[in-house]
Amino acid sequence: MQVCLVNAATAAEFSDTAEFEAEEIRRGSSDPQLGILSLAAVLEAQGCCPQIVDLNRMFYRYADAVGESGLEGFAELAASQIGAIDADVYGFGSICSAYPLALRIAKEVKRLRPEAAIVFGGPQASVVSDQTLKSFPCVDFVLRGEAEESLPILLEELFGGRRFDLVPGLTHRSVWGVQRNVDAPLLVDLDALPSPAYHLTGELRGLARASLELGRGCPFSCTFCSTNDFFRRKFRLRSPERILKDMRAIEAEYGIGDFDLVHDMFTVDRKRVQAFCHALIASGQGYTWSCSARTDCVDEELIELMAAAGCNGMFFGVETGSERMQKIIDKHLDTRRAHEIIDIVERAGIRSTISLIIGFPQETRDDLRDTIAMFMHSARVPLSGPQINILAPLANTPLHVKYKDRMTLDLLCSDMSHQGRKQHSEDMELIRNYPDIFPNFYLLPTPELDRSMLLELREFTLMAEMRFRWLLGAADQAGAGILDLFTDWVELRDTLYPGLAGSDLRHYYRTPRFLRDFIAFLRSHAVGTIEALKLFLEYEDAVSCAQSPQSPRSSRPLRRNDKETLDWSDIPVRKNQSRVIELSRGLEEAIDAVMNCQEPEWETGRQHYVVGQEPGKKNPAYHVSSRIAKTVEACNGRRTICHVVKHLATEFPSVPESRRDYEFVRLIETAWAEDLIEIFRSDSAAADNQDAGFSMPEYTEMSAAASARNQASIQAL
């Protein structure tokens, strides 16, 4: 019996190049999907070797080859590649966001392989199994819930007695119509499961971190959540020994020591979290890891222990900053305590992600204000990052059940369900025809709040925080808060681009135009006179005026550790397309002021910074001395070391001529040591220079003599 398992696509919804090329999206979608890998490991242990199809990787290969104009054809391509795999059973994983796509692919696979069985499983198919079988004849079975025990039973029946009513958790067709068998019993001992079959896909190869399942089940009952019910609220944790065993195996095979530990709510049981941390500390392995937590299930002592055990990231679903809404959605977090926990996690040196939701039916402007205040608190804390999502009614959650008759379909739905600019027209047709199967693409009524305002607020806060969090923080501090500032901003935005809506609006916030327009708006707004804000505006101007370097052509980067001797013809180039700027005051003081909600206390005058373009870096400005600034600025990709040295001679005429070569090459070396520049060598140019009698004798001798002074001189510069 041949089985082909297809994971749920989490990347295939992107319709323009800028979207699918975004680094974070690529990174997220290259993570292995543990559900499919766990099932594959179980089947493998029973002697069946399943083939795994990774739709995300397939999408990227396809998108890279065809570009955005050909993306519409992805479902057909995926189906033809899956259909080309000779299998008796095709098992599809599912996630709400890509459920229409999965069904379109399955329909085509069924056409190509009518004799094979199509089985769906995973979080989305499980909650809409009956409707799926009723509406999509291409799907033969849905195996609901955790399937490590039930999938082998189904396969046995498929190729044996075909007594499908004996398969727990199965929804299937019978002569009486769609039948829903009783749920499969819960898997209590997760240690008994084999480790995910990472080796079948090689997906971990080349990754910096690995996902590893820590456990399943959250006992809470938030009204919008779908996972609590899926894992039947039964909190289960794998033992520390078992986790450590898997970590060691992953490190040995793939060299990875950083882990994303998957569990919806790891911190429910304090004693077990402590036991896990003590085991990690005692192991002395030095692994690092991140996890999910609730702000009411941790305190300072536990957070410090987690940090000592290698925790480097915590995800908190805080959802709303409003006490009133906390009760309405059955989350019941103390929002003041949530603010404190963000600070405690920061002090422990752990990154935190604060996830928030807007668009609840009962939400008022005051509730929204509190949520934005929570967002801004996280934005002000350097190691914290806020996320804001528009509510998506996930199928069969209490919230969906309550509002299923009042859902509306809009141009732009929740980013939870679709993050791209355009939904495929065939998806749209399915979504329109089957609201019960795809409710997550709909929006709920928000009688107290204008829905288009909410959609724009989400784009605005998210993009502004991502691109200029400190400027946003200063603006928040200066006036009545970001929500009111946003209202003023939208008035202007609407005059600039009247009628901008839907995916065009989402796109606008991702373009440099937004930054330009918003900066201009702030200058004309009352908050623009505030000291810290003025400095951030100066910063944005300086960055936009400064030039990025050129990439040198046909040359190879030198590696510092190889200790190769530099040559006059080598080309030093600023790293990460960085720019060099000069500001009238210290950026650090302005950032401190925003972090602490105070007025800045300026202690310094003009300052220099190298500003890199490193995606995701919170403060990309690196403080340097004026000499290093001039040096790095001169490394524009068009000058050789020889030309940079000549250029610096004009910048620093007071340096005696006899010392210039040495001093200026030392500056280049220092910038290299500080990782501000890279040095490229064109082998032909080096040979040409030698022929022409160029060499760097003074530099190499003096450099050796000066190496002991290296550290001191870096600090002095």
Ligand code: B12
């Ligand atoms: C890691 C994760 C991700 C990763 C990887 C996705 C993945 N599928 O693994 C990333 C970051 C990419 C991701 C993204 C999203 N995620 Co997510 N994610 C998770 C998370 C936290 C863990 C998944 C996991 O590894 N679970 C452990 C494994 C063992 O369980 P499992 O995957 O469910 O698999 C079991 C069963 O489902 C079943 N099964 C699975 N596949 C198959 C296939 C067959 C044939 C069969 C028979 C059975 C079967 O058997 C498996 C073993 O028991 C879950 C929550 C959770 N705790 O599960 C949410 C979850 C899957 N995500 C969810 C959502 C909504 C999203 C997003 C759409 C929204 C968002 N913005 O976060 C995006 C995707 C869209 C996008 N473009 O980005 C929802 C899905 C709800 C739903 N009804 O579909 C979940 C359940 C969380 C929630 N909020 O409720 N996610």
Ligand code: SF4
């Ligand atoms: S605490 Fe998190 S995982 Fe648990 S029910 Fe609430 S939202 Fe879901």
